[in-house]
Amino acid sequence: MEPAPERHNPAASRELRIPAGDVVLHGALDLPVAAVGLVVFAHGSGSSRSSPRNLYVARRLWQAGLGTLLFDLLTPDEQALDRRGAVLRFDIGRLARRLVDVVDWLRREECVPGSRLGLFGASTGAAAALLAAARRPRLVMAVVSRGGRPDLAGAELAQVLAPTLLIVGGFDTEVIELNRLAAGQLRCEHELRIVPGATHLFEEPGTLGEVAELAAAWFLAHAEAPSGR
Numbered sequence: 001m002e003p004a005p006e007r008h009n010p011a012a013s014r015e016l017r018i019p020a021g022d023v024v025l026h027g028a029l030d031l032p033v034a035a036v037g038l039v040v041f042a043h044g045s046g047s048s049r050s051s052p053r054n055l056y057v058a059r060r061l062w063q064a065g066l067g068t069l070l071f072d073l074l075t076p077d078e079q080a081l082d083r084r085g086a087v088l089r090f091d092i093g094r095l096a097r098r099l100v101d102v103v104d105w106l107r108r109e110e111c112v113p114g115s116r117l118g119l120f121g122a123s124t125g126a127a128a129a130l131l132a133a134a135r136r137p138r139l140v141m142a143v144v145s146r147g148g149r150p151d152l153a154g155a156e157l158a159q160v161l162a163p164t165l166l167i168v169g170g171f172d173t174e175v176i177e178l179n180r181l182a183a184g185q186l187r188c189e190h191e192l193r194i195v196p197g198a199t200h201l202f203e204e205p206g207t208l209g210e211v212a213e214l215a216a217a218w219f220l221a222h223a224e225a226p227s228g229r
Contacts, residue, residue: 012030014028016028016029018105019101020105025071025098025102026071027070029067029069030058032063036113036220036223037141038068038069038111038113038116038117038118039058039066039067039215040099040102040117041057041125042095042120042126042129043073043125050070054120057208057215060212063216064216064220066219069102073098073099090152092127092152095124095127096127099132103117118143118219119142119162120146121145122147122148123149126145126147127151129145130145130156130160131156134153137162141163141222141223142162142164142165142219144165145166145167146167147175148167148168148179150179151178151179151181151182157182157186160186160188163218164189164190164191165214165218166190166193168194169194169200169207170198171197171198179192195211
C-alpha cells in the first residue's frame with residue numbers, strides 16, 4: 001500500500017468536537033489555502049479517522065484544493081464494543097443520523113468553503129454517506145464510495161440527488177455485484193469505476209493512488225454545481 005502522508009499538510013488544521021445526538025464526535029478539519037470545498041470522510045467496518053488509507057486520499061484532496069474532515073462515527077466506547085462484536089459498524093441508521101448531524105453542524109458553523117460539501121464513504125460508511133446525501137440534498141454536492149456497501153442504504157438510494165461515484169477493486173467480486181445492484185437504484189448522475197488488480201482494501205501498489213485521483217477529479221468536477229439541485 002502507498003505510504004501514509006504526514007498528518008498536517010494543509011495551511012489550517014483544527015481539532016473539532018461535534019455534537020451528534022447524545023454524543024460528541026471528535027474529528028480533524030484540514031483546509032488548504034483557498035479551499036474550493038470540503039470533503040467529509042465516513043469510514044466503516046472497524047476503521048477510524050487515523051486510517052492510513054483515508055489519510056492518503058485526504059492528502060490528494062488537499063493537493064487538489066479541497067478541505068477534509070476525518071472523524072469517528074462511533075465514540076471510543078462504541079468502537080471498543082464494535083471490535084468485540086462487529087455489530088455497530090452495520091448499524092447504518094445510527095451512522096447516517098450522526099453523519100447528518102455533522103453535516104448540519106458544519107453548515108451552522110460555516111466550516112464549508114464556498115458551501116461545497118462532499119462525502120467520501122468507505123465500506124459501511126458509504127451507505128451512511130448516501131443516506132446523508134438523500135436527507136440533505138441541498139447541502140451535499142457529490143458522493144464518492146471506496147469499496148463501499150451502498151446497497152445498505154436501501155430504498156433511499158432513489159432519493160439521492162448528488163452525483164455519486166462508486167469505486168470498487170477488480171478482485172472484490174462480491175462487492176462489485178452489490179455496487180451494481182445499488183447503481184441500478186440510483187436516479188442521480190452516477191458512475192461505477194472498477195480498479196483493476198485491486199482487492200477490497202486497495203493494498204496493491206498503485207491502486208489506492210488511482211482511488212485518490214478518481215475521487216479528487218469527481219469532487220472537483222462537481223464543485224461548481226448549483227447547491228440547490
